[in-house]
Amino acid sequence: MAMHPSSRHWQDQLMVVIGVWLFMSPWALGYPSYSPPAINAYIAGAIIALLAAFDLVRTYVWAVLLNIVVGVWVAVSPWLVGVVRDPAMTWSLVLAGIATVVLGVWELRTDPELHSQWTRSGAT
DSSP: OOOOHHHHTHHHHHHHHHHHHHHHHHHHTTOOTTSHHHHHHHHHHHHHHHHHHHHHHSOOHHHHHHHHHHHHHHHHGGGTTTOTTOHHHHHHHHHHHHHHHHHHHHHHHHOHHHHHHHHHTTOO
């Protein structure tokens, strides 16, 4: 029995929300738009949201893998962009990054289309 595409891509829907949150978080948490933490959140949030939205239309293993890499970056970025002393921004970035990684790995493991792309590429 084939799964309905929208039920298969719920992880992407959540990643779009995560990306939008990251993009908006500097404003919500009071960071100047030109600061390194804000620029980091804008870029990472836009990448995550756009790749996840793209994946809702057309599924590619490279897009999910790239979102996982960006998620790892987001999770460690508080220590690299100087916000580790701000608990709100640190937790926002760490949780968003971990959630993106978990959702991306979950999608890779459960989506038959991604699995077939992965095995065709010889990456097993």
